[in-house]
Amino acid sequence: KLSLALAATALAAPCAMGYxxxxxxxxxxxxxxxxxxxxxxxxxxxxxxxxxxxLPDLPYAFDxxxxxxxxxxxxxxxxxxxxxxxxxxxxxxEGKPAVDIVTLQTDALSAGPGVRNSGGGHYxxxxxxxxxxxxxxxxxxxxxxxxxxxxxxxFGSTDAMKEKFAAAAAPGAVFGSGWCWVVVNGKxxxxxxxxxxxxxxxxxxxxxxxxxxxLGLDVWEHAYYxxxxxxxxxxxxxxWNVVNWDKVSDNFDYVMxxxxxxxxxG
Amino acid sequence: MYKFVARPLSRAASRRMLSTSSPASLPxxxxxxxxxxxxxxxxxxxxxxxxxxxxxxxxLNACLEKAEEASKTGDAxxxxxxxxxxxxxxxxxxxxxxxxxxxxxxxxxxxxxxxxxxxxxxxFGSFDAMKAxxxxxxxxxxxxxxxxxxYNKSSGSLEIAxxxxxxxxxxxxxxxxxVGIDVWEHAYYxxxxxxxxxxVKEIWSVIDWGCAEKRFAAAK
Numbered sequence: 001k002l003s004l005a006l007a008a009t010a011l012a013a014p015c016a017m018g019y020x021x022x023x024x025x026x027x028x029x030x031x032x033x034x035x036x037x038x039x040x041x042x043x044x045x046x047x048x049x050x051x052x053x054x055l056p057d058l059p060y061a062f063d064x065x066x067x068x069x070x071x072x073x074x075x076x077x078x079x080x081x082x083x084x085x086x087x088x089x090x091x092x093x094e095g096k097p098a099v100d101i102v103t104l105q106t107d108a109l110s111a112g113p114g115v116r117n118s119g120g121g122h123y124x125x126x127x128x129x130x131x132x133x134x135x136x137x138x139x140x141x142x143x144x145x146x147x148x149x150x151x152x153x154x155f156g157s158t159d160a161m162k163e164k165f166a167a168a169a170a171p172g173a174v175f176g177s178g179w180c181w182v183v184v185n186g187k188x189x190x191x192x193x194x195x196x197x198x199x200x201x202x203x204x205x206x207x208x209x210x211x212x213x214x215l216g217l218d219v220w221e222h223a224y225y226x227x228x229x230x231x232x233x234x235x236x237x238x239x240w241n242v243v244n245w246d247k248v249s250d251n252f253d254y255v256m257x258x259x260x261x262x263x264x265x266g
Numbered sequence: 267m268y269k270f271v272a273r274p275l276s277r278a279a280s281r282r283m284l285s286t287s288s289p290a291s292l293p294x295x296x297x298x299x300x301x302x303x304x305x306x307x308x309x310x311x312x313x314x315x316x317x318x319x320x321x322x323x324x325x326l327n328a329c330l331e332k333a334e335e336a337s338k339t340g341d342a343x344x345x346x347x348x349x350x351x352x353x354x355x356x357x358x359x360x361x362x363x364x365x366x367x368x369x370x371x372x373x374x375x376x377x378x379x380x381x382x383x384x385x386x387x388x389x390f391g392s393f394d395a396m397k398a399x400x401x402x403x404x405x406x407x408x409x410x411x412x413x414x415x416x417y418n419k420s421s422g423s424l425e426i427a428x429x430x431x432x433x434x435x436x437x438x439x440x441x442x443x444x445v446g447i448d449v450w451e452h453a454y455y456x457x458x459x460x461x462x463x464x465x466v467k468e469i470w471s472v473i474d475w476g477c478a479e480k481r482f483a484a485a486k
Contacts, residue, residue, distance in 0.1 A: 076460060080459065081460050113408070117408055172351060172354075175350070176410035176430065176431035176450070177408075177409030177451075178409070196409065197409040198409075220409070220451065221451035222451050222459075225452060225455045225456065226455070229452070230321065
């Protein structure tokens with residue numbers, strides 16, 4: 001019953017999040033199948049087996065974000081890197097009770113490196129795919145009035161925010177692998193924060209308090225190396241061309257209302 | 267064609283270069299960019315050396331200039347604020363300099379002999395066992411970092427260690443670097459994509475054990 005309820009919620013949430021019912025349904029349907037299969041296997045073989053996370057499909061073709069993010073990168077990033085995180089978080093949670101991927105983030109730092117790295121990796125990448133959209137479509141999106149007001153309050157303007165974001169995402173700020181986020185903090189204000197490796201601000205202990213991402217950029221080298229090599233600043237600047245501000249606005253509405261991490265598919 | 271008529275740096279020259287009292291400079295490679303194929307592609311070698319390492323050198327010099335100014339006035343705040351960037355760029359410069367020195371064309375890569383070979387056997391059981399442990403630990407580095415074969419001066423034996431980001435081995439762990447493997451994605455991505463284990467497996471064919479022997483002799 002729980003998995004049906006979860007599936008129903010999962011079906012509803014993605015539609016509200018700005019992608020087509022077909023995409024949401026396809027993903028949830030497959031997840032249902034997996035969950036049912038896992039549940040059946042579990043009843044027979046290993047009672048208490050956790051429901052498996054799975055790799056959500058990209059909501060666009062591999063080449064949809066060209067020329068700003070190249071198709072080979074999207075394919076390898078999704079099919080190899082993200083897939084590995086999904087496999088490994090499922091392994092790390094074998095035999096443990098099922099937990100929503102958002103909830104998993106909270107205590108990730110104390111749950112061991114498997115959960116921290118791969119559970120973080122799964123959430124971060126699932127979050128990442130859904131906030132992007134083809135450049136032509138991206139042009140037609142913009143921050144909601146409420147979001148724009150918060151951006152202006154925190155940074156002065158969207159351009160000023162992008163400048164600050166560029167500085168926070170630069171190699172001199174994120175030393176090595178990591179992510180750069182725009183978050184809502186405990187005072188309902190926007191901030192820009194960087195996190196190392198696959199940590200994210202939803203994890204207790206990563207920042208001074210839990211903060212809720214509304215937008216995030218992968219600055220691991222694998223996210224940009226095939227096209228940009230060492231030119232991370234160019235990647236960061238170009239990335240704004242594929243940001244779906246409607247989805248980011250939805251993310252903002254959600255975290256302001258719920259003070260929870262944005263749900264993701266998978 | 268990338269032809270460098272360079273000889274390996276003398277130890278004195280390396281020490282001068284790594285000294286913070288003179289500006290850092292990008293050391294030339296001892297071999298052409300394509301000399302490490304097929305283990306490491308010429309494209310990777312060129313970008314890794316002429317872009318990544320060069321950037322560490324340039325940024326380090328910029329930091330050192332600011333640090334020098336701050337030192338003159340005893341401006342501790344500035345010095346403290348500069349510390350992470352000095353660690354990152356200085357570490358990047360140190361690590362990559364050591365890295366180029368411990369790479370050589372496959373035809374020149376011969377297994378260690380003498381004291382180093384004996385020390386490896388003593389610490390790990392065999393050369394293969396050492397490589398297996400160093401490979402596993404290097405592959406397991408989360409995110410960016412380095413795998414090292416290092417010499418522990420207190421215990422007098424060899425150890426495998428890993429460091430995150432550009433943290434330099436000796437300053438971080440006290441171990442003297444003998445052989446380093448860069449496992450930042452930029453070290454292998456264009457050729458190996460996400461398959462870091464394949465890169466680590468292949469790089470053994472271009473490790474310069476002669477250089478390692480010299481470092482070991484100096485460290486003991």
